[in-house]
Amino acid sequence: MLDYLKQTGITSLLVEGGANTHQQFIDAGVFDEIRRIRNNGLYLKTGIHSAVLPPSQTRLIKQLMLGGDQIEYFQREGFIQ
Numbered sequence: 001m002l003d004y005l006k007q008t009g010i011t012s013l014l015v016e017g018g019a020n021t022h023q024q025f026i027d028a029g030v031f032d033e034i035r036r037i038r039n040n041g042l043y044l045k046t047g048i049h050s051a052v053l054p055p056s057q058t059r060l061i062k063q064l065m066l067g068g069d070q071i072e073y074f075q076r077e078g079f080i081q
Contacts (some may be wrong), residue, residue, distance in 0.1 A: 022051035
C-alpha cells in the first residue's frame with residue numbers, strides 16, 4: 001500500500017486506528033511524525049494500552065495543553081523535515 005501511495009505522488013498519510021494498527025507502523029519504522037493526545041484526568045481500570053514509542057527511535061519535539069488534553073508531538077530519529 002505504501003509503495004502504491006508513493007508511486008501516485010502521495011507523500012503524507014494520516015493513520016487513525018487502535019493501538020495494534022499504530023504499533024505495526026511504529027515497528028516497521030514507516031512513520032515520520034506521531035501526535036499523541038492524552039487526557040491525564042481520565043483513569044480507567046481496564047482497557048487496551050496505547051502503542052509503545054521506542055525512545056531510541058523517537059524524540060519529543062513539542063508539548064502543549066488543550067483543555068484537559070496533553071498533546072505530544074514526536075518525530076522519528078533521523079527524520080529531516
